[in-house]
Amino acid sequence: MEDEARLLLVEDDRRLAAMLEQVLQGEGYTVDVALDGQRGLHLGLTRSYSVIVLDRGLPGIEGLDLLGRLRSKGVVAPALVLSALANPADRVAGLDAGAEDYLSKPFDLDELAARLRTLRRRAHGPAPSVLPVPGGTFEVESRRVVRADSEERGLSEREAALLGLLARRPRQVFSRSDILFQVFPDVSDEGVVDTYVYYLRRKLGKSAVTTVRGAGYRLGEL
CATH class of the missing domain: 1.10.10.10 (Winged helix-like DNA-binding domain superfamily/Winged helix DNA-binding domain)
Structure with a gap:
């Protein structure tokens, strides 16, 4: 995995957030955890991330609203929505809000890691000269x-x-x-x-x- 693999995790379930933080660190990421939308917005606007993982049902600022605010401020890090809302309309709403991928809960950890690697490869692409x-x-x-x-x-x-x-x-x-x-x-x-x-x-x-x-x-x- 490339250097500077920094990930923002916005998840209000403390147990799930702690578990994901540990797993993602094992994948080589430096992980910043936000337990609510306000903290997620602050981190997203003041730090640079390789990828963002966020829930939808967040306190403070709802997940898709948070993502829309980040995109409106020029934050281009690829985002994966991790949510229990799993019907097609929910997925479409997440993608329309600016997410690059959408994974429903419950999920497989290996699949999550693979999807994040794919997002990072797409985001890097050939560097402009x-x-x-x-x-x-x-x-x-x-x-x-x-x-x-x-x-x-x-x-x-x-x-x-x-x-x-x-x-x-x-x-x-x-x-x-x-x-x-x-x-x-x-x-x-x-x-x-x-x-x-x-x-x-x-x-x-x-x-x-x-x-x-x-x-x-x-x-x-x-």
């Missing part, structure tokens, strides 16, 4: 930003990793802890994130990275 960024394009392999006036700016490996993370999900807000987890896994001080945001702004302009007060950073407006 050129990404749009404010004022130009980012050439991933060469770690260069080519500005609209054809001026080029070379980036360090860590600067390029940070810009790539933001540029691949330009509408998503990444918390400092999430950026640290994905770009600087060997560092424990979140201050390094602010330092590298400063480096990017110094090279590419202040508008390259937007600060979202109280939440973190996202790519600047394209």
